[in-house]
Amino acid sequence: MKHIPSKAWLLPVALLTGCAFDAGEGFAVxxxxxxxxxxxxxxxxxxxxxxxxxxxxxxxxxxxxxxxxxxxxxxxxxxxxxxTFDPSSPPPGYTLCHGGHCHREDGALVDYADVEAELNGGGGxxxxxxxxxxxxxxxxxxxxxxxxxxxxxxxxxxxxxxxxxxxxxxxxxxxxxxxxxxxxxxxxxxxxxxxxxxxxxxxxxxxxxxxxxxxxxxxxxxxxxxxxxxxxxxxxxxxxxxxxxxxxxxxxxxxxxxxxxxxxxxxxxxxxxxxxxxxxxxxxxxx
Known part of the structure; x- marks a missing residue:
């Protein structure tokens, strides 16, 4: 059985942990x-x-x-x-954003691009x-x-x-x-x-x-x-x-x-x- 260096298997876990931490944080407090x-x-x-x-x-x-x-x-x-639209901080009217779409309070799934367009008022x-x-x-x-x-x-x-x-x-x-x-x-x-x-x-x-x-x-x-x-x-x-x-x-x-x-x-x-x-x-x- 091939020995895996002790530090090698930690790298993917660290990367995943870092991603999860960043996604849940705000950009400023x-x-x-x-x-x-x-x-x-x-x-x-x-x-x-x-x-x-x-x-x-x-x-x-x-x-x-x-x-x-x-x-x-x-x-x-x-x-x-x-x-800019930030999936980790859903805008008013939405409860969760992940996987390319947001859950609206009325149950609809809305793509990220459509949510951002809505926030920007159609470009005005x-x-x-x-x-x-x-x-x-x-x-x-x-x-x-x-x-x-x-x-x-x-x-x-x-x-x-x-x-x-x-x-x-x-x-x-x-x-x-x-x-x-x-x-x-x-x-x-x-x-x-x-x-x-x-x-x-x-x-x-x-x-x-x-x-x-x-x-x-x-x-x-x-x-x-x-x-x-x-x-x-x-x-x-x-x-x-x-x-x-x-x-x-x-x-x-x-x-x-x-x-x-x-x-x-x-x-x-x-x-x-x-x-x-x-x-x-x-x-x-x-x-």
Whole structure:
């Protein structure tokens, strides 16, 4: 009987084990977090906590918070986009992919090529949501803290490339004081103000939907562990759009930007909110 070297028979087993391990793994695993902050700018410092505005008014924020619904992590699909069908990570509506076809939830067997064509929308360019990050919380803007997030359906990604984050802002509230930096002043002293915005309507329309660029490839060429630090930063530039000499002061001596008399000013402020662009800090490592 011919003797088989002890290491020779291990090679096929090792290869099979390696294939099975790779097929069951995701290409990247996210560790996401979020932070929101109101950040004064040194070049705008006007003393006593006030910040100079483009209109020569000076403003101080005494309290502020933003409420976030969810942050959708999206990738391009179709039209040469970077999202690729991965059999080890069946797309929504499918339970298992193997042997050249996928099992659809209705019992049908669909070829890999047809599944990929379906994901790419028949060749048109679009975006798909790869993962949702539920926040559903109010974040203090003046005492910012990093909040760890979970992913739906999972933080383990198939082969794709995250290209943007879509933020749902469900509320914003700020209070503070504003004074005039001109001489002579357009009004005397410092006026207290308040601003509150929340989701409205039967369909709960967000206050704003923001988008921020991402560059997070999920593939075998990059380290799989992805620390994703998402941040929304508000600065005094938000209030550059407000003409404080045109606001109406309430009977209580407070400028209520939610009052009907200040609807034009409020609209200008909300337009600046809608133009905010969240940022992302990405670092990668091995598992």
């Amino acid at each position: 996210l560790e996401p977090s979020v932070e929101a902050a109101y950040t004064p700018l040194s070049r705008r410092n006007a003393g006593d906590g006030y910040q100079a505005l483009a209109t020569d008014f000076q403003l101080r924020v005494d309290a502020g918070a933003v409420s976030l619904g969810s942050i959708d992590l999206q990738a391009s699909s179709g039209g040469g986009g970077s999202t 360019s679009s975006t798909v949501t790869v993962a949702k990050l539920p926040v559903d919380a109010e974040l203090d803007l003046l005492s910012p803290a990093v909040r760890d997030l979970t992913c739906e359906p999972a933080c383990e990604l198939g082969k794709t490339s995250l290209s943007r984050g879509r933020w749902s802002v469900t509320g914003l509230r700020m209070t503070g004081r504003v004074r005039d930096g001109r001489v002579p002043a357009r009004f005397a002293g410092a006026l207290p103000f308040r601003f509150t915005a929340a989701m409205t309507g039967d369909e709960a329309t967000p206050v704003a939907v923001l988008t921020g660029d991402l560059d997070v490839p999920s593939d075998r060429e990059n380290e799989p562990r992805v620390t994703l630090g998402l941040k929304l930063e508000l600065t005094p530039a938000l209030f550059d759009a407000v003409d404080w000499s045109a606001v109406t002061v309430g009977a209580d001596g407070v400028v209520d930007l939610d009052a009907p008399a200040n609807k034009t000013v409020r609209a200008a402020l909300l337009e600046k909110v809608a133009a905010l662009s969240p940022t992302a800090e990405v670092s990668r490592g091995s598992r």
